[in-house]
Amino acid sequence: MIDANTFIGAYPFRHVPHPDPDVLVRVLDREGIDSAWVGHLPSAFHRDPGAGNEVLFAALSAHAGRLAAVPAIRPDWPRWERALSEVLDRGAVAVRAYPQQWGFGSHHPAMSELVLACGESGVPLVLTTRFEDLRQRHWMDSASDLPAATIRALARAGPRVRLLVTAAGRALIEEVHWGLTPDERARVWWDISWIWGPPEDELAHVLRTIGHARFVFGSGWPLRLAQTPRANLELLPDELRSPLAPLGDAAQIPARSA
DSSP: OEEEEEEESOOTTSOOSOOOHHHHHHHHHHHTOOEEEEEEGGGGGSSOTHHHHHHHHHHHGGGTTTEEEOOBOOTTSTTHHHHHHHHHHTTOSSEEEOTTTTTOOTTOHHHHHHHHHHHHHTOOEEEESOSSOGGGOOTTOOOOOOOHHHHHHHHTSOTTOOEEEESOOHHHHHHHHTTSOHHHHTTEEEESTTOOOTTTTHHHHHHHHTOGGGEEOOOOBTTSOTHHHHHHHHTSOGGGGOTTSOOOOGGGSOOOOO
């Protein structure tokens, strides 16, 4: 199993204990997870994520095979195409983008260019719905949650698009999924880090109505506990835990190997 939604690095709006790759590897061992896709958390709040990408690759170099880099590319930045080519040459398995933190609207043309370039390169684009609940955010953290319109626009950009949307709840997932055609839905995956288990049982609901194939394991570590999605999986009804209908992991998304 791959944890498709983890980070290293400090969070600018509150203290996060031990957001280090060595600690993440121990968390994976404890939870029985084989590997993780890892982003650089501070880069989401930088105007230019390039320096953060360098920090990410250097920090993960000692954990090749367990921690795979998912660097950030800002597509309205000069020479972003070269930056994308360089991180792919260095082994990035996916690319992250933060349209809300960068002030992009739902139909920003640069985002369409990025998702198409990622598709042509055979890697998914990873989007983050939120880092924290609106009710607990610092007043300086002014970016809104990722809207359904942005996800739908990117899913419709082209047939080779592959999107992984992290930290989405049931409402957003259903708003996007049922607003897309079957072909467009097949281009979008969701992680389960923000989907509630009991007593709401929203994870069970979306697995029944949308299907296991569209969901992958993700924790949101270190901003969220890695135990939470594991517990929600364990608490699924027996028929949804059947070996015949397993929850997918990020390996099912067409992507390059770490």
